Amino acid sequence: MPTAEKLYEARWIVPVEPVGEVLEGHALVTAGDRIVALLPVPVARSRYPDAERIALPRHLLIPGLVNAHTHAAMTLLRGYADDYPLEIWLREHVWPAEGAFAGAPGFVRDGTRLAIAEMLRSGTTCFADQYFFADQAAAACSEAGIRAQLGVIVIDFPTPWARSLDEYLEKGLAVRDAWKHDPLVGFVFAPHSPYTVGDDALTRVRVLANELDLPVQMHVHETADELATALAASGERPLARLARLGLLNPSFSAVHATQLDDADIAALADSGAGVVHCPQSNLKLASGFCPVARLLAAGVNVALGTDGAGSNNDLDLLDEMRTASLLAKGVAGDASALSAHAALRMATLAGAQALCLTSEIGSLEAGKQADFIAVDLDRAATTPVYDPVHALVYAATREQITDVWVAGRRLLADGALTTLDDAEVRANARAWAQKISARRAEAVA
Amino acid sequence: MPTAEKLYEARWIVPVEPVGEVLEGHALVTAGDRIVALLPVPVARSRYPDAERIALPRHLLIPGLVNAHTHAAMTLLRGYADDYPLEIWLREHVWPAEGAFAGAPGFVRDGTRLAIAEMLRSGTTCFADQYFFADQAAAACSEAGIRAQLGVIVIDFPTPWARSLDEYLEKGLAVRDAWKHDPLVGFVFAPHSPYTVGDDALTRVRVLANELDLPVQMHVHETADELATALAASGERPLARLARLGLLNPSFSAVHATQLDDADIAALADSGAGVVHCPQSNLKLASGFCPVARLLAAGVNVALGTDGAGSNNDLDLLDEMRTASLLAKGVAGDASALSAHAALRMATLAGAQALCLTSEIGSLEAGKQADFIAVDLDRAATTPVYDPVHALVYAATREQITDVWVAGRRLLADGALTTLDDAEVRANARAWAQKISARRAEAVA
Numbered sequence: 001m002p003t004a005e006k007l008y009e010a011r012w013i014v015p016v017e018p019v020g021e022v023l024e025g026h027a028l029v030t031a032g033d034r035i036v037a038l039l040p041v042p043v044a045r046s047r048y049p050d051a052e053r054i055a056l057p058r059h060l061l062i063p064g065l066v067n068a069h070t071h072a073a074m075t076l077l078r079g080y081a082d083d084y085p086l087e088i089w090l091r092e093h094v095w096p097a098e099g100a101f102a103g104a105p106g107f108v109r110d111g112t113r114l115a116i117a118e119m120l121r122s123g124t125t126c127f128a129d130q131y132f133f134a135d136q137a138a139a140a141c142s143e144a145g146i147r148a149q150l151g152v153i154v155i156d157f158p159t160p161w162a163r164s165l166d167e168y169l170e171k172g173l174a175v176r177d178a179w180k181h182d183p184l185v186g187f188v189f190a191p192h193s194p195y196t197v198g199d200d201a202l203t204r205v206r207v208l209a210n211e212l213d214l215p216v217q218m219h220v221h222e223t224a225d226e227l228a229t230a231l232a233a234s235g236e237r238p239l240a241r242l243a244r245l246g247l248l249n250p251s252f253s254a255v256h257a258t259q260l261d262d263a264d265i266a267a268l269a270d271s272g273a274g275v276v277h278c279p280q281s282n283l284k285l286a287s288g289f290c291p292v293a294r295l296l297a298a299g300v301n302v303a304l305g306t307d308g309a310g311s312n313n314d315l316d317l318l319d320e321m322r323t324a325s326l327l328a329k330g331v332a333g334d335a336s337a338l339s340a341h342a343a344l345r346m347a348t349l350a351g352a353q354a355l356c357l358t359s360e361i362g363s364l365e366a367g368k369q370a371d372f373i374a375v376d377l378d379r380a381a382t383t384p385v386y387d388p389v390h391a392l393v394y395a396a397t398r399e400q401i402t403d404v405w406v407a408g409r410r411l412l413a414d415g416a417l418t419t420l421d422d423a424e425v426r427a428n429a430r431a432w433a434q435k436i437s438a439r440r441a442e443a444v445a
Numbered sequence: 446m447p448t449a450e451k452l453y454e455a456r457w458i459v460p461v462e463p464v465g466e467v468l469e470g471h472a473l474v475t476a477g478d479r480i481v482a483l484l485p486v487p488v489a490r491s492r493y494p495d496a497e498r499i500a501l502p503r504h505l506l507i508p509g510l511v512n513a514h515t516h517a518a519m520t521l522l523r524g525y526a527d528d529y530p531l532e533i534w535l536r537e538h539v540w541p542a543e544g545a546f547a548g549a550p551g552f553v554r555d556g557t558r559l560a561i562a563e564m565l566r567s568g569t570t571c572f573a574d575q576y577f578f579a580d581q582a583a584a585a586c587s588e589a590g591i592r593a594q595l596g597v598i599v600i601d602f603p604t605p606w607a608r609s610l611d612e613y614l615e616k617g618l619a620v621r622d623a624w625k626h627d628p629l630v631g632f633v634f635a636p637h638s639p640y641t642v643g644d645d646a647l648t649r650v651r652v653l654a655n656e657l658d659l660p661v662q663m664h665v666h667e668t669a670d671e672l673a674t675a676l677a678a679s680g681e682r683p684l685a686r687l688a689r690l691g692l693l694n695p696s697f698s699a700v701h702a703t704q705l706d707d708a709d710i711a712a713l714a715d716s717g718a719g720v721v722h723c724p725q726s727n728l729k730l731a732s733g734f735c736p737v738a739r740l741l742a743a744g745v746n747v748a749l750g751t752d753g754a755g756s757n758n759d760l761d762l763l764d765e766m767r768t769a770s771l772l773a774k775g776v777a778g779d780a781s782a783l784s785a786h787a788a789l790r791m792a793t794l795a796g797a798q799a800l801c802l803t804s805e806i807g808s809l810e811a812g813k814q815a816d817f818i819a820v821d822l823d824r825a826a827t828t829p830v831y832d833p834v835h836a837l838v839y840a841a842t843r844e845q846i847t848d849v850w851v852a853g854r855r856l857l858a859d860g861a862l863t864t865l866d867d868a869e870v871r872a873n874a875r876a877w878a879q880k881i882s883a884r885r886a887e888a889v890a
Binding site: 080082084085086114117118121280282283284286289312314315316319327332333334335336340378379380383385391394395397398425426430433 | 521523524525527528529530531534559562563566567725727728729730731733734754757758759760761764768771772774775777778779780781782784785823824825826827828829830831832835836839840842843844867870871874875877878882
C-alpha cells in the first residue's frame with residue numbers, strides 16, 4: 001500500500017542544501033518517513049491532489065537540528081555544580097554524583113527522557129550521546145521517537161556501567177546488537193578522552209570501528225591543561241597521538257578542540273576528521289575558544305553540540321547556533337565569520353556529516369528522512385523579517401519552535417509533545433534531584 | 446485613601462540585595478507603585494490580612510531587568526544588515542536607512558513600540574535609549590507604562606532630527622521639559638561617541654549635565670579602529686580625552702569599552718565612571734571583548750545593555766545575561782568569573798546604578814518602586830532546579846517570563862501584554878520593513 005503524501009506549505013522553507021537558499025511559496029512533500037520533493041505550492045498541489053495539506057503560514061521550515069555531542073542523562077545534573085573549571089567540575093562534583101547515581105535503576109532512562117523532552121522542544125531531531133547504560137537511553141529514544149546515535153563508552157577506570165575495557169566493549173556492543181534493526185537508534189564508539197583512555201584501548205576501538213563501520217567521537221584538546229599534561233608526560237600532542245594510532249579519518253570527530261595549532265588543523269583537514277564545536281560548554285568551563293573560522297577555512301567539517309546540561313546548562317541547539325555564530329565573529333575578529341546561514345548548516349548538515357548520516361538527514365532533499373521543524377517567526381522579537389534565517393539564528397527562541405517531525409512522525413504538535421508525558425518527565429527529574437541534593441547535604445554534614 | 450496592599454507569593458524570591466540571597470516561602474508586599482516589605486508568607490498574611498494574594502507557585506520573582514543601552518526605534522532595522530563590521534554597518538547600511546526613514550512621521554513611535562513589546566516580554570522594565578525624536582519615544586513609553594531614560598542626542602553632523610549642536614541640545618531639552626513631571630520617563634545626555642562629537646560639544650554637555658543633574662552615556666572605546674584612529678590623529682586615547690574634558694564621574698557611562706588598558710581601567714575606577722557592557726553586539730560586530738572580570742575586580746560598575754536590535758538582533762536582556770556570564774568566563778579564562786548571581790546583579794542593580802536610579806529600582810527592597818518580573822521555571826529546559834538563579838541565567842528563555850510589573854502596574858499578564866496591541870505593533874513594523882526593503886531594492890537597481 002503506498003503511503004499518502006503530505007504537503008507542508010510554509011511561509012519560508014530553507015533546505016540548507018543548496019547553501020543560502022530561502023524558498024517562499026513552496027511545499028515540502030513527504031510520504032511516510034521520507035521527503036519526496038520540494039516544489040512550488042501550485043505544482044505540488046496539482047501533482048499530489050489528494051495529499052493532506054498542512055498550513056504553516058507564519059513559519060520557517062528547516063531540517064531538524066542535529067546535536068552532535070551531548071550526555072543526555074546528565075540533564076539530571078543541570079545546575080548541580082556551576083562556575084567551576086573542567087577538572088574540578090568533573091573530579092569533585094560530577095564523577096562523585098555519577099558514581100552514586102548513574103547505576104541506580106531508572107536514572108539514565110529518566111535523565112534521557114528529560115533530555116529528549118527538552119531537545120524536541122528546542123528543535124533537535126537527532127543527537128549523538130555519550131553516556132553509560134545505553135540500553136536505557138535506547139529505550140527512551142525509541143519510546144519518544146527521536147533519532148539518536150548512542151555511545152559505546154570506553155574509559156580506563158571502573159564506573160557503575162563497567163569495570164574493564166573488555167566489559168565496556170562487550171556491554172556497549174551488546175546494546176548495539178539488541179538495537180541493530182531499529183531505524184532510529186544507531187551507535188558510535190565513544191572513548192572518553194586522550195587523558196582517560198590508553199593506547200591499547202584506542203587501538204581496539206580503531207579496529208572495531210573499522211570492522212563494524214561505526215564512527216568514533218572523543219573529547220579532544222578540550223583544555224590547555226589537557227595539552228600541557230600530555231606534553232609534559234610524553235612530549236606528544238594528543239591529536240598527534242591519535243593520528244599515530246590511526247584514529248583520524250572522516251568518521252572521527254574531535255569534540256571541543258579548543259586548543260589547535262596550525263599543524264593540528266592541517267592534520268584534521270588532511271585526514272578528513274571533523275570537529276564538534278560546543279561553544280557554551282567551552283565558555284562556561286573557561287576551556288578556551290575553538291578556532292571555528294580557521295577550521296572552516298581549512299575545509300574541516302565543524303558540527304555543533306550542546307555538551308551535557310551539566311556544563312551548558314541546556315540542550316538548546318538553537319541558542320547554541322547563536323552563540324556559535326556570535327563567538328566565531330568575536331574570536332576571528334571578523335563580523336562576516338560564520339554567517340547565520342553557515343551557523344544553520346553547522347547545526348544541521350554538518351552535524352549529519354559528523355554522525356556519518358548525510359545520506360539520510362541534515363537537509364531537505366528528496367529521498368532523505370522526513371526530519372524537519374517549524375518555527376513561528378510572527379513574534380515581537382522576530383519582527384520584522386528581512387531574512388528568516390537571520391531571524392532564526394540571531395533572535396528566535398526555542399519556544400517559537402511549534403512543530404517537530406522525525407521520520408515523518410509529528411513529535412511536537414503546536415507546542416505539545418506527542419510521545420512523552422512532559423509533566424511526568426519533570427516530576428521524575430525533580431525526584432532524582434531531591435535524592436542528589438540530599439546526598440550532597442549528607443556528604444557536607 | 447491608602448492604597449491596598451498586594452502579596453506576591455512566589456516559589457522563590459531573589460531580591461538581588463543582599464547578594465546571592467534566595468528566599469523561599471516569602472511574599473513580596475506592595476502598595477500602589479512601591480514595595481512595602483519582603484516577608485515570610487505567614488507573617489505577611491497576618492500583617493496584611495486584607496491584602497490581595499497573587500500565587501506564583503512555579504515562579505521565580507526578581508527585580509525587573511534594566512537594559513542600560515539600546516536604540517529602541519532601530520528595532521525596525523533588526524536583521525536589515527547583518528554580518529558587517531561596525532564601520533561598514535553604520536556608514537553603508539544603517540545611517541543611509543536612518544537618513545531616509547528616521548524622520549518619517551511615526552517611524553520612531555512605531556519602532557519604539559515594537560522594542561517595548563519585545564522588552565516587556567523579555568523582562569525589561571527600564572531601559573536607557575539613544576535615538577532621535579525622543580518625543581515620539583517618550584509617548585510610546587508613557588502609553589506602554591514602561592520606565593525609560595531617553596537620550597538627549599548630540600552628534601557633529603546633521604540628521605533628520607537636528608542640524609547643529611544648538612538644535613540637538615534645544616530639541617532634546619525641550620522634550621525633557623515637556624516630560625519632566627512624568628514619573629516613568631527620565632533623560633540622559635547621549636553624545637554619540639568620541640569620534641563623532643568634538644571637544645566644544647562635549648564641554649557643553651558636561652556643563653549642562655552638571656547643571657541639570659542628568660547622567661551622560663556615550664559609546665566609548667567600542668573598537669580597535671576607534672582607538673587607532675584617535676591615537677593617529679591626536680596621540681590621545683579617547684578615555685583620556687574624556688577625562689581631560691571633565692566628563693568622567695559617577696554619572697558617566699562608557700558604553701561598550703572593549704578596548705581598555707590598565708590605565709583606562711584605573712581612570713574609570715578612580716573617577717567612579719561606569720561601563721555598559723553589550724556582549725552580543727560586541728561579538729556580532731567583532732568589536733572586541735570587554736574585560737568584565739578585570740573591571741569588576743577594579744571596582745568599576747558594569748551594567749548590561751543589548752545595544753540596538755540592528756546589531757544584536759534582539760532586545761532580550763535575559764539572553765544577554767547568559768552571554769555576559771559565559772563570555773566573561775571565557776575571556777578571563779576563569780570558570781568562576783561572573784557567576785549567575787553576579788550576572789543577575791549586572792542586569793538589575795548595576796543597571797540602576799548606571800542610570801543613577803538605585804534609590805528607586807534595581808532590587809526588591811522596601812521603599813523602592815514595584816518593578817519586578819515572574820519567571821516560570823517549571824519547564825523541561827529548567828528542570829531540575831538546584832538554584833533558581835542558575836536556572837534563570839544559564840537555561841531559561843524569555844518566554845518563561847509570564848508576568849511583568851512596572852510601578853506596581855501589571856504590563857505582562859500571563860504572557861499577554863496589557864497596554865500594547867501586539868498584533869498591531871507587529872503589523873506596523875512589517876509595513877515599515879516593506880518600505881525599507883523597497884528603498885534598498887531601488888538603490889541597488
